[in-house]
Amino acid sequence: MEERNEAAAAQSEADLQGGTEPAERTGNTDPAAQAVQEMQEVQEVQEVQAVQTVQEDSAGREAPAPAGPVIRAKYNKRELAFTGEEAAPLVQKGLKFEAIEPDYRRLKRLALAEGVGVSELLDRLLRESDEAAYRRALEDCGGNARAAEKLAAFQRREQEERAGGREADTAEREFREVDAAFPGRFAGAEELPVPVVELAARRGLPLLDAVLRFDHEQKRQAEAARVRQEAAAKASAGSMTGETARADLDAEAFSAAFAAALH
Structure with a gap:
């Protein structure tokens, strides 16, 4: 046919x-x-x-133009038509980009000065930031590499959530992070030490971060107390030895004087 x-x-x-x-x-x-x-x-x-x-x-002809009022815009050398509902989020994104465009231009200039692309520059900066964060976490955790890795990973997730515009979770979610790092140590958030809760609230730290800092400080204080006790014990032993020696000298002097008197 x-x-x-x-x-x-x-x-x-x-x-x-x-x-x-x-x-x-x-x-x-x-x-x-x-x-x-x-x-x-x-x-x-x-x-x-x-x-x-x-x-x-x-074979795939172009879809008919949307019915009702439309907003037309040119993109990639083509004219596109959007309904008001479709255009609203695009306008919002455009306004956000307009706000950060000066910063993006400076970032692009920095990338050109480094001889790399913007994405490559950002990857390098993030990698250096993560490495610096791990070194700080390692110091906060008293050299405990495993605890430092957990702390650095937790902080990185928190930063990603905040950068993505998501609100930080509640204390209940943060307590689950603590319980995962220290299973069974605390039966509930109400058993957390008061200094931990105060530190988290005062410095805006996640609970896990505050717990690790608290533990590190407790260990530091315990070690300092042990050193003081040892020093005090040595000083006490030295004092007793000195008194014994002085008593012996006094006895010897008395004996010598007594012997001289006899002669």
């Missing part, structure tokens, strides 16, 4: 271009027959055009 329609359309186009009347092809000069034949040919051409239209639609 499609081949016959295409052939009829091609023949009709050739007839129009060559100025040949359909009656001249068939040799039929009857006006009625000629009219019928012309109508058949017109119908065949219309059928071919309809088939071509369906094929074009199935």
Whole structure:
């Protein structure tokens, strides 16, 4: 059917271009027959055009423009149409970019000075920041590498959440982080030491961070107390030894004086 329609359309186009009347092809000069034949040919051409239209639609023609009021914008050398609902979040993103565009331009200039792309520069800065954060966490945890890794990872997740515009979770979620790091140590958030809660609130630290800092300070104080006790014990022992020696000297002097008196 499609081949016959295409052939009829091609023949009709050739007839129009060559100025040949359909009656001249068939040799039929009857006006009625000629009219019928012309109508058949017109119908065949219309059928071919309809088939071509369906094929074009199935091949992926552009969707019709949205109904109702639209907002048109050019992007990537194309004009796009958006409904008000579709355009609202795009406008919001555009306003946000407008606010940070000066910073982005400075960042791009810095990347050009370093001879790298913006993405590569950001990756390097983030990597250096993570390494510095781990060194600080290692110091806060008294050299405990495992605890430092947990602390640094927790801080990184917190930063990512805040950078993404998400509010920090409640103390309940933070307590779950503490419980995962120290299973069974605290039955609930109410059992957390008061200094931990105060430190977290005063300095805006996550609970896990505050617990690790608290533990480190407790160990430091315990070690300092042990050193003081040892020093005091040594000093006390030295004092007693000195008193014994002085008593011996006094006894010797008394004996010498007593012996001299006897002579």
